[in-house]
Amino acid sequence: MKHTLFLNPPSYEGFDGGAGSRYQARREIKSFWYPTWLAQPAAMVPGSRLIDAPPDGLTVEQVAPLARDYELAVLHTSTPSFGNDARFAARLKEENPRIEIGMVGAHVGVLPLQSLNAAPAVDWVALGEFDYACAEIAAGKPLQEVQGIAYRDHGQIRMTAARPTIENMDALPNVVDVYKRDLTIENYFIGYLLHPYVSLYTGRGCRSKCTFCLWPQTLGGHRYRVRSADSVEAEMAHAKKYFPQVREFFFDDDTFTDDLPRAEEIARRLGRLGVTWSCNAKANVPRKTLEILRANGLRLLLVGYESGNQQILNNIKKGTRLDLAREFTKNARELGITIHGTFILGLPGETPETIRETIRFACDIEPETIQVSLAAPYPGTELYRQAQEQGWLQIQSGDLVDTHGVQIAAMTYPTISSTLIFNSVEEFYRKFYFRPRKIFSLVGGMVRSPEVMRRRLREGVEFFRFLHERKKTAQGSPAPAGSPAN
Numbered sequence: 204m205k206h207t208l209f210l211n212p213p214s215y216e217g218f219d220g221g222a223g224s225r226y227q228a229r230r231e232i233k234s235f236w237y238p239t240w241l242a243q244p245a246a247m248v249p250g251s252r253l254i255d256a257p258p259d260g261l262t263v264e265q266v267a268p269l270a271r272d273y274e275l276a277v278l279h280t281s282t283p284s285f286g287n288d289a290r291f292a293a294r295l296k297e298e299n300p301r302i303e304i305g306m307v308g309a310h311v312g313v314l315p316l317q318s319l320n321a322a323p324a325v326d327w328v329a330l331g332e333f334d335y336a337c338a339e340i341a342a343g344k345p346l347q348e349v350q351g352i353a354y355r356d357h358g359q360i361r362m363t364a365a366r367p368t369i370e371n372m373d374a375l376p377n378v379v380d381v382y383k384r385d386l387t388i389e390n391y392f393i394g395y396l397l398h399p400y401v402s403l404y405t406g407r408g409c410r411s412k413c414t415f416c417l418w419p420q421t422l423g424g425h426r427y428r429v430r431s432a433d434s435v436e437a438e439m440a441h442a443k444k445y446f447p448q449v450r451e452f453f454f455d456d457d458t459f460t461d462d463l464p465r466a467e468e469i470a471r472r473l474g475r476l477g478v479t480w481s482c483n484a485k486a487n488v489p490r491k492t493l494e495i496l497r498a499n500g501l502r503l504l505l506v507g508y509e510s511g512n513q514q515i516l517n518n519i520k521k522g523t524r525l526d527l528a529r530e531f532t533k534n535a536r537e538l539g540i541t542i543h544g545t546f547i548l549g550l551p552g553e554t555p556e557t558i559r560e561t562i563r564f565a566c567d568i569e570p571e572t573i574q575v576s577l578a579a580p581y582p583g584t585e586l587y588r589q590a591q592e593q594g595w596l597q598i599q600s601g602d603l604v605d606t607h608g609v610q611i612a613a614m615t616y617p618t619i620s621s622t623l624i625f626n627s628v629e630e631f632y633r634k635f636y637f638r639p640r641k642i643f644s645l646v647g648g649m650v651r652s653p654e655v656m657r658r659r660l661r662e663g664v665e666f667f668r669f670l671h672e673r674k675k676t677a678q679g680s681p682a683p684a685g686s687p688a689n
Contacts, residue, residue, distance in 0.1 A: 205274040207251040207341045209241045212291040213263050235391045237402045241279050242378040244337035253381055258390040270298040277337055282310045282581050283604040289322035296324040307333040309421035313583035315353035319360050327354035372430040378403050379442045395543040395572045397450035405435045409457035412520040414585035421583040427461045436472040454482040467495045474499030486528035493538055503541040511564025512557040515550050532568040544570035549578035549624040558627045562634050575631045577610045579603050590614055
């Protein structure tokens with residue numbers, strides 16, 4: 204077995220672009236998702252180590268020398284971070300010319316030839332799901348015999364046969380064992396989740412066909428392949444024992460509520476374990492299911508509303524209706540379930556009026572907190588293909604963030620400019636949060652809890668600092684991503 208290092212490389216300060224983040228960018232407030240996509244193969248390679256550099260605040264100079272101690276390094280990369288990661292791979296080779304370097308993630312899976320040509324220090328990249336490919340390479344299997352990779356062979360780039368989709372999800376080992384071994388969980392923050400938290404997957408794939416969504420179109424697929432309720436319960440029991448300080452567990456499946464009977468069964472088991480938990484959900488979960496989930500420890504649902512305009516939802520194949528979303532949100536509020544709502548500006552069909560509609564919709568349904576993102580056309584998604592065909596793209600494929608790691612408006616339309624789309628994010632936040640009712644609600648929570656007060660004050664400072672950084676971006680031309688922080 205090769206001595207293997209799984210690595211989420213150093214990047215911009217505060218950049219949440221790791222092996223678990225759907226939108227790789229610097230957030231409004233300090234936020235880091237768990238590197239679950241790397242932890243899974245790490246759990247399959249005995250003696251391996253997982254380093255998640257950004258949440259640990261590790262620099263290139265601190266991490267690169269570790270290459271001397273390893274035979275194989277597996278780097279997770281993304282479209283916005285690829286340039287940085289390719290340079291970091293070269294730095295690893297400088298430290299240890301004999302080290303073998305592989306890259307995994309949606310970007311290299313969709314663009315394997317381009318990625319290998321642009322990253323000469325990288326020996327192979329994975330196509331699609333990469334868990335077993337990593338394990339086989341670490342075990343010494345010749346690259347030409349490993350399914351689902353592209354690799355270098357005496358100056359040529361070759362591709363092996365496609366690897367079948369993983370069907371037996373229960374066969375994958377627990378990621379919480381790797382979390383316990385290698386990660387400092389107190390370094391992971393998500394603004395709307397209790398701290399400290401732990402996130403993991405109970406399945407892969409999503410039945411929805413959203414044109415912008417990265418994982419289902421590149422890694423997970425559109426079938427929801429799930430672990431059994433027994434497997435989930437067993438890992439959660441381990442997690443509870445490993446991390447008694449954790450206040451909340453988050454199931455990061457694309458849509459945990461895709462299979463309602465299974466979600467209800469898992470909820471009942473979590474209720475018996477006595478854990479507080481949250482998950483991703485579509486805005487169409489029936490009240491009966493919400494009641495069961497809430498009665499068994501559910502605290503929060505992360506809901507992708509995306510837009511308050513029905514035509515835009517139809518354009519992106521969201522598969523939801525605004526009237527049902529309103530009813531769902533009302534039911535959740537009545538049951539005491541907190542909602543974190545996510546919205547995207549700059550989707551196909553956007554106009555100044557549809558942005559105003561979305562802001563009004565968000566204020567009407569009143570989620571507890573919101574996140575406003577810019578439409579990001581990732582390679583491999585239908586949105587990216589549309590943007591290329593229609594001439595909406597005004598950037599190179601990797602230029603989804605600026606030199607500070609902040610999202611830029613990557614598309615422009617005849618109906619609205621990229622500048623107006625970019626500036627509307629701050630307008631959205633201000634109109635949602637700077638209302639008397641919302642201010643009163645947030646202040647009330649701070650008064651009731653000194654801990655919440657400390658956290659909200661810190662997040663407020665970070666939020667206004669973030670808006671200041673966005674203004675810098677707005678004042679200049681959107682610049683492509685630069686070098687990682689040293």
